[in-house]
Amino acid sequence: MNRIIRFALAVGLGLAAPLSAVAQDRGASAPKSPTPTATVAQSSIAAPAADGGGIVDSAMQGVSDTVGAVVSIFNVTDVDSPASMLSKMKAARGFEFWAMVADAGFELKEADTDVGLIPEFSFKFDKARELSNADRVWLERKLRRHKQRHGGLAAKMKRGLIHALLEAHDLNEGFSLESFDVGFTPLPSLKFAVAPKDSRLLDKEHDALYRAILGNRAVTRRTAAPKGSAAGETKPANTR
Amino acid sequence: MRQRAVQWVVAAVLMATAGAWVALPTPAEAQTTATQHGKTLRDRLKIVGSRTMQPIVEALVEHYTGWTGHPKPEVDLKGSTDGIRRLCSGVGPQFPDIAVSSRRIHHNEVEICDDAGVGDLIEVAVGYDAVVLAMRSSDTPMALKLEHVYRAVAAVLPEGEEFEPNEHTTWDEIDPSLPKTEIRFLIPTEAAGTRGVFNDIFLEGGCRYVKEIRQIFDAVDRVERCTGIRTDGRVTEVEGADYIDDMIAKLRDAPPGTIAVMDYDLAHYAGIPLTLLPIEGIAPTPMSIALDDYDASTKHFLYFKKAHMPDASGKGVVHGIRQMIEETVSERAIGPGGYVVKLGLIALSNVELARQRHAALRLRRLDPTD
Numbered sequence: 001m002n003r004i005i006r007f008a009l010a011v012g013l014g015l016a017a018p019l020s021a022v023a024q025d026r027g028a029s030a031p032k033s034p035t036p037t038a039t040v041a042q043s044s045i046a047a048p049a050a051d052g053g054g055i056v057d058s059a060m061q062g063v064s065d066t067v068g069a070v071v072s073i074f075n076v077t078d079v080d081s082p083a084s085m086l087s088k089m090k091a092a093r094g095f096e097f098w099a100m101v102a103d104a105g106f107e108l109k110e111a112d113t114d115v116g117l118i119p120e121f122s123f124k125f126d127k128a129r130e131l132s133n134a135d136r137v138w139l140e141r142k143l144r145r146h147k148q149r150h151g152g153l154a155a156k157m158k159r160g161l162i163h164a165l166l167e168a169h170d171l172n173e174g175f176s177l178e179s180f181d182v183g184f185t186p187l188p189s190l191k192f193a194v195a196p197k198d199s200r201l202l203d204k205e206h207d208a209l210y211r212a213i214l215g216n217r218a219v220t221r222r223t224a225a226p227k228g229s230a231a232g233e234t235k236p237a238n239t240r
Numbered sequence: 241m242r243q244r245a246v247q248w249v250v251a252a253v254l255m256a257t258a259g260a261w262v263a264l265p266t267p268a269e270a271q272t273t274a275t276q277h278g279k280t281l282r283d284r285l286k287i288v289g290s291r292t293m294q295p296i297v298e299a300l301v302e303h304y305t306g307w308t309g310h311p312k313p314e315v316d317l318k319g320s321t322d323g324i325r326r327l328c329s330g331v332g333p334q335f336p337d338i339a340v341s342s343r344r345i346h347h348n349e350v351e352i353c354d355d356a357g358v359g360d361l362i363e364v365a366v367g368y369d370a371v372v373l374a375m376r377s378s379d380t381p382m383a384l385k386l387e388h389v390y391r392a393v394a395a396v397l398p399e400g401e402e403f404e405p406n407e408h409t410t411w412d413e414i415d416p417s418l419p420k421t422e423i424r425f426l427i428p429t430e431a432a433g434t435r436g437v438f439n440d441i442f443l444e445g446g447c448r449y450v451k452e453i454r455q456i457f458d459a460v461d462r463v464e465r466c467t468g469i470r471t472d473g474r475v476t477e478v479e480g481a482d483y484i485d486d487m488i489a490k491l492r493d494a495p496p497g498t499i500a501v502m503d504y505d506l507a508h509y510a511g512i513p514l515t516l517l518p519i520e521g522i523a524p525t526p527m528s529i530a531l532d533d534y535d536a537s538t539k540h541f542l543y544f545k546k547a548h549m550p551d552a553s554g555k556g557v558v559h560g561i562r563q564m565i566e567e568t569v570s571e572r573a574i575g576p577g578g579y580v581v582k583l584g585l586i587a588l589s590n591v592e593l594a595r596q597r598h599a600a601l602r603l604r605r606l607d608p609t610d
Contacts, residue, residue, distance in 0.1 A: 134440035
């Protein structure tokens with residue numbers, strides 16, 4: 001469990017940096033709605049610039065690399081209509097990363113868009129199957145092969161997420177990871193939902209239900225709602 | 241200045257300690273250790289595990305007893321799965337100290353070990369190997385995929401929304417590109433690590449992307465459907481203490497097209513010309529196995545039970561675990577050209593060799609996620 005919390009914190013911190021740059025980009029293209037976070041990040045990067053270029057350049061490069069990494073992980077560079085999102089998702093699902101997420105036992109359940117002044121966009125993945133020992137060994141082998149073929153920050157972050165999913169399958173304290181959400185806007189975020197292992201439906205019942213809902217993965221489009229409102233927002237009781 | 245001096249002293253002490261670990265003691269020193277058995281509960285090591293690793297175990301034991309003067313270890317090899325199970329049963333003189341395995345220990349086996357209070361295990365990989373599909377060279381070779389093997393061997397296959405008994409009789413019924421040859425397999429029994437690798441890689445790997453299997457949530461249910469083998473006579477389990485010799489003898493007399501599942505190193509000692517079939521387009525060669533390109537490549541391991549080692553006062557279950565670790569990671573054993581490699585395993589890369597030595601000599605606890 002601690003590993004998950006540590007990973008979530010690390011990802012959160014990792015995403016916080018690119019957030020500022022993403023927000024800056026958005027601020028440039030959408031002049032009316034720069035977020036406060038962007039302003040803070042902008043000043044924190046700009047301040048040391050007066051002292052010397054080297055450190056700033058490397059810091060800026062680091063931020064830029066991280067932004068690139070996050071964007072390339074999910075193959076999403078912009079948020080527009082749900083239709084274009086769907087086509088991007090369809091293309092992205094063929095990628096090795098999505099295959100590894102599926103091999104880790106998770107399937108895309110929802111792509112959630114929220115159109116408004118501050119658009120929101122997130123993916124929700126649900127646990128689709130338990131992993132056997134052989135599944136773990138196979139996925140670990142795939143990750144090793146991936147590491148041999150793909151260097152760089154983006155590839156490392158992809159592997160980091162898959163490793164976290166692998167570890168999260170069976171948390172020692174009697175909990176297991178049931179789903180996770182990846183959000184892109186307004187703030188990049190990663191949200192894990194864990195649940196007690198014995199709360200699951202009987203397996204056969206679950207299998208029947210899962211078969212029944214296959215093909216009905218929903219992309220919901222909602223009108224803009226005030227932040228924090230209950231417009232379709234459901235949150236598991238024990239969400240991390 | 242003073243700080244630098246301290247650093248030098250620390251470095252010197254560390255180097256001296258490392259040197260002491262790596263250098264094998266003289267027979268006289270080892271004899272001194274051997275006389276300490278009075279403080280331990282057992283006078284000799286107990287080794288269990290893989291039968292296919294018997295030649296390697298014999299060589300390790302011979303060298304170990306040669307320089308330590310310790311009594312010859314008690315060796316009881318009934319299979320990797322059995323060996324790991326016994327190693328993880330508990331702590332005490334009745335339980336083994338070392339397990340040899342032709343596959344890596346599974347996550348759930350590590351948990352069983354922890355639950356039994358076995359505590360730290362020290363893992364040493366001794367070389368690469370692979371599970372191969374071998375045919376007599378006189379038979380028509382085939383280029384198989386993992387799914388072909390699954391569909392040939394599994395007891396039941398998905399048919400629509402149900403699972404029906406497997407009725408494929410020839411390979412071309414599975415894939416028209418394959419020859420019209422009768423499906424026949426010789427495979428080891430469940431106790432063998434080789435069978436475990438076959439189940440994991442060929443059968444589970446072959447069914448992993450089958451839609452109907454993928455929709456099953458429960459891992460146990462999925463594994464049962466994928467690894468249950470047909471009982472209509474097309475798949476024969478070869479058992480017994482000398483199953484490797486039996487496997488070769490049965491393959492020699494088997495109908496044309498029979499495929500035997502065996503370890504790569506043993507295929508070279510078969511005594512009859514064999515063709516090793518490529519899987520997913522990659523043939524098992526020393527290069528493809530060492531680079532992990534061949535899907536069924538694996539490593540052979542030794543697992544040492546740290547809880548059985550004597551404490552600082554010399555009290556414990558048995559002496560000799562540390563010395564056996566030193567023998568196992570020595571250059572003459574698993575180095576390039578070492579006796580383990582001469583027995584058929586593919587040598588570890590230099591980087592991997594260094595990593596194994598570093599971890600083992602520091603008695604580092606096994607990390608199943610590593």
